[in-house]
Amino acid sequence: MEIRFAGYGGQGIILMGNIAAKAAVLYDGKNAVYTPSYGPEARGGAASSNVIIASEEIDYPYVTSIDILVAMSQLGYENNAPLLKDDGLLIIDSDLVRLKNGAGKVAKIQSTRLAEQLGKRIVANIVMLGFFTAVTKVVSYEAMKKAVLETVPAKYKELNEKALEIGYREGEKWQE
Amino acid sequence: MEINATQHPMDKYLRADRIPHIWCPGCGLGIVLNAFLHAIEELKIDLDKLAVVSGIGCTGRIAGYINTDSYHTTHGRAIPFATGLKLANPEMKVVVISGDGDLFAIGGNHFIHAARRNIDITVIGVNNYNYGMTGGQLGPTTPLGARTTTTPYGNIEHPFNLCHVAHAAGAVYVARWTVLHAVRLKNSIKEALNKKGFSFIEVIAACPTTFGRRNKMPDALDEMRFYREHSVIKHGIDPAEANIEMGKEIVVGKFVDIEKPTFNDAVEELKRKVKKK
């Protein structure tokens, strides 16, 4: 399962990949590899992080064709949609991404708006991770929650837990 | 009293099987070595807990003659080597003895940073105004106008004032002597060895073979005579005012003697703080 999180610098895109892969490895006992994108594009501008999750051994650690694309910016969507498999799943923040010709499976959430309603726009990525968890089921909710709580600073644990839950509830409503 | 002619009282401090040394007749390094050995004798320093580190050059060979753990490193890198040794083994008293070119040209960056960090080592910098071992080329301390093999028309570069550099970089002890001041030099080395932190002594030393003979002092005695006639002791003077110029007075003395926590102290403090958490 090849997953790419794409957006712009400052949205916590890099962290999303880290948390998702950590959840799979540490709490679901799966194999996963996470590769952040380095280079000038990591400073502002476009950002992406990549995760491969598998039950068997992972040889090549980089994404070659995408099973799940999580796009949190228009550029992130446009740059990566061509790599999405025909039966792949596209997950977008519908306030930030306008779909072009709308083919394939799409799951939409207003993650940034929901985060703003929580009072912290910064947790939009965690809202999105909750949504991602419910929609894709590639990692369990429990694992994802543990990975989030292990990663974020102590004083923001409660906020992030809530953000994850809100996203997850939205995801549960989603139907193909 | 019976005198044993085959045994010199200082033999125990030397690797006797390494003598004769490589230095030229009239070289000032013998006096520096002598002053250093007398200093460690008078301080009763445990030779097993003393390490001498040097770089490359005539002075760089000093380490090999002293009967302690001794390290003859690459050109310019004695100070970072000594830094690693001292940090890994704080029980050791670590002394760097090297020349002006080694410490201040190729190794100049290491000197200022070790002084800045206040690494707990003593640096004895022997300044003979040129690169002796390689045949008398221009060094970072060659006075303006002096002739060397790479300044055949006279030096057109401004030299470093080593004590000023040491002071500006943060050394806690800074002194300068010539090899004529053998006893004062020995006393200064004792003070520096007892000092916690980065201590620096500049020793102006004769190099008749490659420097003296190109600069109207072909005999070591000429240089010693020059030191006697031109040295002025000014303790406590701002080292900035102690530049060295051809034919002018040489200001010597102890210029700096202050207290400051060392890098080792800071490391220990940090470990305590981190472990408490």
Place this chain on the structure above:
Amino acid sequence: MKNKGEVKFWNGSIAIAEGAIAAGCRFFAGYPITPASDIAEYMALRLPQEDGVFIQMEDEIASIAALIGASWGGAKAMTSTSGPGFSLMQENIGLAAATETPLVIAEVQRAGPSTGMPTLVGQGDVMQARWGSHGEYETIVISPSSPQESFDLIIRAFNLAELYRVPVIFLTDECVAHMYERVVVPPKEEIEVVERLKPNVPPEEYMPFKPINDIAPMATAGMGYRVHVTGLTHNEKGYPMTTSPEVQEWMVRHICDKIRRNEPKIRDIEEYRMEDAEIAIVAFGITARAAKAAVKMARRHGIKAGLIRLKTIWPFPEPYFDNIADSVKKILVAEINYGQVKLEVERSVHGKTSVELIPKFGGEPHKPFEIYEKIKEVKNGN
């Protein structure tokens, strides 16, 4: 997959730092450089907790000099760097080799030459790791392909450094250093840690550079042996002998042969599907992962391909390749450079089989299909 131990989610850099600490490293000196700074940053965090010393030096020359000093001070010492910094270290790597000083250099390869591509992968420092300093000497060079191996093999790097009194270069790359994966950390008591041999004779009998079974026991500062250590050509006593061709020959033979003679013990190669392979891919570091995927593709298409993964690159396993050349028809070497390991493989097979390069020039790793395409081409050409 290893299961026994604590499961961590680490990247290659963290795994190197934690592995080093597990191996007993208590001294780190380094200078910031992309993409190796993560290791220094992590050591700065961890070493004070382990009663160790971290120091950020003024440059890479100072860093390696401090390592040599620390090693003679009795510590296990490491630095981390990348291409440009590794170039600066070369003179003192020669000092470490000549003075038989155990230490470990973690080199996170980026694409060169010169400043090159600071944030992106390369594998162009293979020859430099072996031949970078002047004169004749040997080093040991290790290459990991995953964070797990970064942990396991850095411990081996320290052990080999201590065992053979030699600088060991841990030649990783930007990709392996930055990728996060499962790392299983075995219980402390199950980690084999080697300590350098110390002298057990009285000081007057001690010869600091006289080998006993290839290696001389090492007396570090303060042990009372009053050793003289020099980068000049020296005899068994450590004394400079700068005009004796006989001592020069003895010293060079010793520092080279102690490694060459032990090549079969140092050798660390993983074979995959080599049992009946007609086409062998040779790869190391990140490239080996693409190569393994390519071998699987080839096997699915009925092509008998196999992978030879080098976990140690130097000393080069020449007898191994001489032997393998008898059983394969073709060897392909995939590496992110213009043919460095390829040259060594070619030399080692003595013309018995043909060797071809699948190069990348830096900035990105091979993709599995690129290697697979080459396998197919070779197969069809046969």
